Amino acid sequence: xxxxxxxxxxxxxxxxxxxxxxxxxxxxxxxxxxxxxxxxxxxxxxxxxxxxxxxxxxxxxxxxxxxxxxxxxxxxxxxxxxxxxxxxxxxxxxxxxxxxxxxxxxxxxxxxxxxxxxxxxxxxxxxxxxxxxxxxxxxxxxxxxxxxxxxxxxxxxxxxxxxxxxxxxxxxxxxxxxxxxxxxxxxxxxxxxxxxxxxxxxxxxxxxxxxxxxxxxxxxxxxxxxxxxxxxxxxxxxxxxxxxxxxxxxxxxxxxxxxxxxxxxxxxxxxxxxxxxxxxxxxxxxxxxxxxxxxxxxxxxxxxxxxxxxxxxxxxxxxxxxxxxxxxxxxxxxxxxxx
Ligand code: NAD
Ligand code: UD1
Numbered sequence: 001x002x003x004x005x006x007x008x009x010x011x012x013x014x015x016x017x018x019x020x021x022x023x024x025x026x027x028x029x030x031x032x033x034x035x036x037x038x039x040x041x042x043x044x045x046x047x048x049x050x051x052x053x054x055x056x057x058x059x060x061x062x063x064x065x066x067x068x069x070x071x072x073x074x075x076x077x078x079x080x081x082x083x084x085x086x087x088x089x090x091x092x093x094x095x096x097x098x099x100x101x102x103x104x105x106x107x108x109x110x111x112x113x114x115x116x117x118x119x120x121x122x123x124x125x126x127x128x129x130x131x132x133x134x135x136x137x138x139x140x141x142x143x144x145x146x147x148x149x150x151x152x153x154x155x156x157x158x159x160x161x162x163x164x165x166x167x168x169x170x171x172x173x174x175x176x177x178x179x180x181x182x183x184x185x186x187x188x189x190x191x192x193x194x195x196x197x198x199x200x201x202x203x204x205x206x207x208x209x210x211x212x213x214x215x216x217x218x219x220x221x222x223x224x225x226x227x228x229x230x231x232x233x234x235x236x237x238x239x240x241x242x243x244x245x246x247x248x249x250x251x252x253x254x255x256x257x258x259x260x261x262x263x264x265x266x267x268x269x270x271x272x273x274x275x276x277x278x279x280x281x282x283x284x285x286x287x288x289x290x291x292x293x294x295x296x297x298x299x300x301x302x303x304x305x306x307x308x309x310x311x312x313x314x315x316x317x318x319x320x321x322x323x324x325x326x327x328x329x330x331x332x333x334x335x336x337x338x339x
Pocket of ligand 1: 083
């Protein structure tokens with residue numbers, strides 16, 4: 001068995017896929033998740049993909065005593081910290097809950113790691129820290145202008161971890177800013193299953209394709225983009241997962257802090273996603289162009305060249321594969337892990 005990596009939020013969408021990539025690279029994932037936005041049945045699905053069930057601890061990252069116990073029980077080589085809340089609208093409605101989970105949770109974890117002498121941390125940040133950027137592709141050096149409590153929480157943790165690394169240079173930290181993660185593992189056994197009506201584009205398109213929703217509301221057709229609809233940098237979740245493994249390997253080589261965009265470097269419009277999904281699924285996606293969604297940015301995509309230069313990582317999977325894999329998961333699991 002390879003080095004154990006503690007994966008907080010490892011039962012969630014990106015965390016579960018990262019457990020697959022970790023196992024493929026010879027690491028042993030140890031999942032800590034409070035199941036606030038996930039389902040313990042993901043562990044059985046992971047066992048089917050990996051060959052053995054990863055160890056799963058149901059618990060909260062804010063529980064210092066639990067963390068101390070985990071770090072005492074076995075040698076842990078590093079931590080990938082996904083645990084957090086991510087719905088922008090909820091963060092506006094209930095900011096303290098967001099700061100408590102995302103900021104306080106990260107502080108409790110970092111303090112427990114410091115006490116245990118575990119100094120390797122990969123942190124899930126987001127392109128949302130850029131807010132409405134001046135131009136695309138966005139480099140890591142762009143101004144940070146988060147526009148809501150969720151985005152502020154990510155920026156605050158980034159700053160705190162940079163200060164920690166400055167104070168204690170033995171730390172090895174990667175702040176990974178994800179663009180728009182979509183897709184699913186190619187087995188169709190794990191994927192994203194949002195509770196209630198999806199906010200995000202790809203899960204909504206999937207639910208239209210499988211007949212759970214009548215049609216997609218396209219939020220705005222009058223943006224200054226080639227077809228008038230919003231443009232984003234969609235990145236396959238398995239590419240992201242592999243980016244975390246590359247970040248761990250990099251951290252093992254040298255102490256320090258890196259801040260990296262994980263995206264493809266290419267934008268796709270809402271209608272391009274709809275068309276790609278129709279090709280991948282053979283289904284027609286009914287849609288209606290409606291008003292803009294408040295707070296939406298017209299278009300942005302990332303510059304992933306620093307991640308490539310630093311980690312030797314580059315997204316391999318294109319929009320067609322993102323759609324095909326999302327569709328395989330959705331079709332096989334229309335009600336998520338209950339299916
Ligand atoms: P997710 O909700 O599927 O996964 C997060 C997991 O963390 C869930 O399983 C949840 O139950 C768990 N969790 C939440 N709070 C916890 C706590 N206090 N203690 C223990 N477990 C807790 O979300 P995801 O899409 O996999 O996102 C993972 C991380 O990546 C999050 O930090 C998110 O902010 C960040 N991120 C996500 C996106 C995206 O679009 N999915 C984009 C950028 C950044
Ligand atoms: C949203 C979050 C962002 C988060 C990202 C993760 C907001 C303001 N931002 O970004 O913080 O990091 O998800 O994936 O919530 N769209 C439709 N119809 C829909 C849903 C979406 O037309 O039913 C359009 C949107 O207007 C946008 C694009 O699809 O142009 C992508 O939307 P979405 O998947 O919600 O992601 P973001 O808005 O980029």
